């Protein structure tokens with residue numbers, strides 16, 4: 484039976500390295516707090532004007548090159564992001580045009596930090612149904628558009644200005660510090676190909692969503708619940724800044740990620756001893772350490788990159804895959820467990836052989 488095999492991967496990290504110390508110039512935070520409570524040491528930000536599609540283009544080109552696939556062979560695009568270039572149209576078609584692909588179907592999906600896992604299932608289902616053979620699955624984000632900082636704050640972040648921020652602005656930035664210190668920009672892509680034979684490729688997916696508590700992690704305004712969907716009152720209230728109840732999300736992430744990992748292993752008659760690697764969404768290193776302990780997985784099987792990139796939402800899991808693949812850590816047939824949790828709430832796990 485045909486199923487999806489990850490045949491190549493690629494990523495793109497933007498040029499501007501931002502250390503925790505730089506954030507401490509524009510809000511009340513510290514390198515020690517951020518490292519200890521989240522595991523983040525640095526993140527990378529795009530230059531103003533660079534979009535999610537701009538990052539996805541080089542990531543996808545690298546994935547195609549490593550898979551040995553020509554652009555004209557691609558017959559489907561799945562683009563996962565919560566930070567699209569435009570309200571509409573979605574990024575899938577923009578990427579299709581920029582890569583010079585044929586006018587193939589393009590899906591835009593928005594399951595936030597679980598977006599890549601949802602995208603992989605969509606790609607695998609198309610392969611199994613005989614609807615596609617060569618698919619680009621992309622996870623990419625430019626979170627910096629969410630950062631509601633003034634030009635003066637950005638200048639201080641870049642080290643161009645030394646003078647302290649005005650107290651009102653400092654307080655405003657401090658009110659949302661639990662959120663802004665976590666995120667970075669980045670993109671990663673995989674090329675999925677139809678493959679026959681059980682020894683390689685996707686083994687199983689287990690995805691879930693529950694919207695009951697969506698408002699614990701969401702952007703409260705700038706949506707079509709409002710008429711018009713954006714207005715000055717929403718901007719003045721800061722309704723375009725995400726709400727995140729950190730402790731609640733932390734608890735849900737540790738619970739759901741552990742449960743879904745155990746469930747997918749059990750239903751495939753596998754144990755953690757069968758796994759070569761575990762690649763978890765990178766929202767907070769402490770979340771992943773908790774899940775690792777609960778599952779009883781040794782350190783050498785768990786890969787982190789949150790210390791370098793922060794949380795890149797839909798890009799974290801394919802970024803990890805790409806780094807591990809390039810480092811020779813995913814050999815043919817190696818069993819890898821992918822696990823994620825994100826806004827929605829959405830969560831899931833995928834078992835895939837290299």
Ligand code: ACO
Pocket residue numbers: 511512513516517520521595596660661662664700727728729730732733736766767770794796824825826
């Ligand atoms: N710097 C310094 N102090 C801070 C910062 C900061 N950046 N952020 C919060 N604090 C302070 C708080 O104000 C609070 O101070 P107080 O005790 O004086 O009131 C104290 O630290 C503790 O705050 P908590 O919110 O309890 O801190 P916690 O240890 O829970 O860490 C965090 C907060 C990092 C947000 C954590 O809860 C977390 O990671 N939650 C999960 C995030 C996540 O997984 N998001 C999902 C992915 S995003 C997506 O899907 C789009």
